[in-house]
Amino acid sequence: MIRLLQIEFIKLWNNRISKILILSYFILLTSIALVAAIKFDIGPIKFHLAEQGIFNFPYIWHFTTYIAAFFKLFLAIVIVSMMANEYVNKTIKQNLIDGLSKKEFVLSKFLTVVSFALISTLFVFVVSLVLGLVYSDYNEPAIMLSDLEFIAAFFVKLVGFFTLCLFLGILVKRSAFALGFLILWMIVEQLLFGFLAWILASWDTAAAIKDLFPLQSMSNLIDEPFSRLNAVQSVAAQMGEKFALDYHVHWYEILIVLAWTAIFIYGSYALLRKRDL
Amino acid sequence: MTAVKNLSFTIEKGNVYGILGPNGSGKSTTLGIVLNVVNKTHGDFFWFDGHTSTHDALKKVGAIIERPNFYPYMTATQNLKLVCMIKEVSEEKIEEKLEIVGLLDRKDSKFRTYSLGMKQRLAIASALLNDPEILILDEPTNGLDPQGIHQIREIIKQIAAQGTTILLASHLLDEVEKVCSHVIILRKGEKLYSGRVDGMRASHGFFELKSDNPDHLKAYLERSASFGEVKLENGLVTAILKEEMDAAELNRSLVSQGIVLSHLVKRKESLEEQFLALTENQANPKTP
Structure with a gap:
C-alpha cells in the first residue's frame, strides 16, 4: 500500500502544475481563517464577521466544512489530469507492462485520492479548532466536540467527489474533456430532475429521486449553514418567516455517497480491464 | 476483426x-x-514453467512496446526510479543500465528533451532494470536514423551475448537476419514459418548464365539432375540448384560440352526474396 502511494507521489510531485495546484489548494484551505478579519467600519455601522457567531462551537464545524468544500475543484483538476495524463503519455501501458496489475493501478489512484481527502479533512479540523478556540463564545469541551459529524461528512464528500473525478478521467481519457463532462453532468442532474418532476407530476417524489444522484447526494451531506445564524434567524423572525431546517448529517446520505464511491471505483477498474491499451 | 489467430x-x-x-x-x-x-478472445499463454502468474512473470521480464512511454516532465533518473518501484527492485542498478545504453551524461535531463533515439535507449535501460530473463522488444529501431539503428542493434547484441533470452518483433528482414537465431514469420495473424534463421534459407542458390546459344544451354541444364527450374528470359538463363555445386565445376562441364559462357554468376537467394516468396505464396495460392 505504501509502495502504491509512493509511486503515485513520484508521478504527482515531479509535475510542476500538479504541485502548484496542490499547494495552492492547501493554502486556500488555511485562508478560511482570513474570514475572521472581515470587518466593516463605516461610521455608525460596525460589523465584525468574527463577532456574528460564525466561529462559535459547534456551529464552526458546519461553517468551515461547507466553505472548504468549494475549494475541492482545485484538486479535481489535479485528479482528472493525473488520470488522463496516463492515457495521453501512454504511461499506463508502460506501467502495466512493467508489472503493475490493473487492480494495483486503480488502487494506487484511489489511495491517493483518499489521502487527499484525509489531509484536507485534517486541515479543516485544525483550522476550525484554532479559529474556534480564538473566537468562540463557548469553550466547554462537550460543546466543542459536538457536531463533529460535519468533519466526517466532509471526508466522505471529498472521497466521493474525487473518485467521480478519477472515473471521469479514465472514461474520457482527456483532462479538459473530462472536466467539461463534469460540468455537463451537473446540468444533466438538474435537467433529469425537471424531467422526472414533469413525468411524475410531483416535485416531492422527483426531489427524493434527485437525492440519489451522485452530485446531489454529495451536496446533501453538508447543507448550507447560513440560515442557522442568529442574525439571519432574527431577521427572518421579524419578517414573520420561520426556518425549520434539518441541517444534520444523516446516515443514509453518507451511505448513498459511499455507494457511489464504490460504483465509481469498480467502474474505473471494469473500464480498465475491458479496454485494450 | 481478428488480428491474430491460431x-x-x-x-x-x-x-x-x-x-x-x-x-x-x-x-x-x-x-x-x-x-x-x-485482451484475448480465445486461447492461453504461459510464462516460464506455467505456474507463474502473468503479474509475477512480468516482474522477471523487460519489455518495450512500439514507442517509448515515459513521464515527459520527469528526468531519466526519476523515470527509472519509478520503474524500479513498480518492478520492486532496488534503485542501485539505474546508473549501470544508463551506462550500458550510453545515457549516463544525460541522466538529469527531462525525458521530453530527448531525441527519439535517446528515448528508445532509455526504454531499453528501463527494461533491463530488473535483469530480466526475457527481454521483449517491439520494433526497437522504428523511426530511427541509421546511426541510431546501429546503436540499438549493438546494444541488443551485447545483451544477447550475456545470455538473456530476447524476443524481437520487426518488419525488417535484415534486422532479424543480423540479430536473431530463430524466427517466427507472421502474415495476417497466421504463422508461416518458425525455426532457425539459417534453416529458412536452406536453398542452394541459383546461377545466372549467358551464352551465344542460350537455347542449347537451357536444354543441357534441363537434362542435368543438379538443376530444378530453368528459365530463359531476354537471353539470360536462370537455373535453380537442387544440390550444392560451385561455379568452376559448372563452367568446366559446360566447356567440355562445347558451350562457352559469356556471363556466369552464382547467387544465394536473399532472405528478403525468401520472405517475400513465403508471404506471396500464402497470399495467392497457386492455381493448378
Missing part, C-alpha cells in the same frame, strides 16, 4: 527470437496479449 509457439532460454511480419501482421497484438495489455 498462433502458437514456444521460446527457449538463451536464444534470440525474431517475430517477423509486414506491418499489421499481428506482431504487436501477440506481444500485447502476453504482456496483458490486450
Whole structure:
C-alpha cells in the first residue's frame, strides 16, 4: 500500500502544475481563517464577521466544512489530469507492462485520492479548532466536540467527489474533456430532475429521486449553514418567516455517497480491464 | 476483426527470437496479449514453467512496446526510479543500465528533451532494470536514423551475448537476419514459418548464365539432375540448384560440352526474396 502511494507521489510531485495546484489548494484551505478579519467600519455601522457567531462551537464545524468544500475543484483538476495524463503519455501501458496489475493501478489512484481527502479533512479540523478556540463564545469541551459529524461528512464528500473525478478521467481519457463532462453532468442532474418532476407530476417524489444522484447526494451531506445564524434567524423572525431546517448529517446520505464511491471505483477498474491499451 | 489467430509457439532460454511480419501482421497484438495489455478472445499463454502468474512473470521480464512511454516532465533518473518501484527492485542498478545504453551524461535531463533515439535507449535501460530473463522488444529501431539503428542493434547484441533470452518483433528482414537465431514469420495473424534463421534459407542458390546459344544451354541444364527450374528470359538463363555445386565445376562441364559462357554468376537467394516468396505464396495460392 505504501509502495502504491509512493509511486503515485513520484508521478504527482515531479509535475510542476500538479504541485502548484496542490499547494495552492492547501493554502486556500488555511485562508478560511482570513474570514475572521472581515470587518466593516463605516461610521455608525460596525460589523465584525468574527463577532456574528460564525466561529462559535459547534456551529464552526458546519461553517468551515461547507466553505472548504468549494475549494475541492482545485484538486479535481489535479485528479482528472493525473488520470488522463496516463492515457495521453501512454504511461499506463508502460506501467502495466512493467508489472503493475490493473487492480494495483486503480488502487494506487484511489489511495491517493483518499489521502487527499484525509489531509484536507485534517486541515479543516485544525483550522476550525484554532479559529474556534480564538473566537468562540463557548469553550466547554462537550460543546466543542459536538457536531463533529460535519468533519466526517466532509471526508466522505471529498472521497466521493474525487473518485467521480478519477472515473471521469479514465472514461474520457482527456483532462479538459473530462472536466467539461463534469460540468455537463451537473446540468444533466438538474435537467433529469425537471424531467422526472414533469413525468411524475410531483416535485416531492422527483426531489427524493434527485437525492440519489451522485452530485446531489454529495451536496446533501453538508447543507448550507447560513440560515442557522442568529442574525439571519432574527431577521427572518421579524419578517414573520420561520426556518425549520434539518441541517444534520444523516446516515443514509453518507451511505448513498459511499455507494457511489464504490460504483465509481469498480467502474474505473471494469473500464480498465475491458479496454485494450 | 481478428488480428491474430491460431498462433502458437514456444521460446527457449538463451536464444534470440525474431517475430517477423509486414506491418499489421499481428506482431504487436501477440506481444500485447502476453504482456496483458490486450485482451484475448480465445486461447492461453504461459510464462516460464506455467505456474507463474502473468503479474509475477512480468516482474522477471523487460519489455518495450512500439514507442517509448515515459513521464515527459520527469528526468531519466526519476523515470527509472519509478520503474524500479513498480518492478520492486532496488534503485542501485539505474546508473549501470544508463551506462550500458550510453545515457549516463544525460541522466538529469527531462525525458521530453530527448531525441527519439535517446528515448528508445532509455526504454531499453528501463527494461533491463530488473535483469530480466526475457527481454521483449517491439520494433526497437522504428523511426530511427541509421546511426541510431546501429546503436540499438549493438546494444541488443551485447545483451544477447550475456545470455538473456530476447524476443524481437520487426518488419525488417535484415534486422532479424543480423540479430536473431530463430524466427517466427507472421502474415495476417497466421504463422508461416518458425525455426532457425539459417534453416529458412536452406536453398542452394541459383546461377545466372549467358551464352551465344542460350537455347542449347537451357536444354543441357534441363537434362542435368543438379538443376530444378530453368528459365530463359531476354537471353539470360536462370537455373535453380537442387544440390550444392560451385561455379568452376559448372563452367568446366559446360566447356567440355562445347558451350562457352559469356556471363556466369552464382547467387544465394536473399532472405528478403525468401520472405517475400513465403508471404506471396500464402497470399495467392497457386492455381493448378
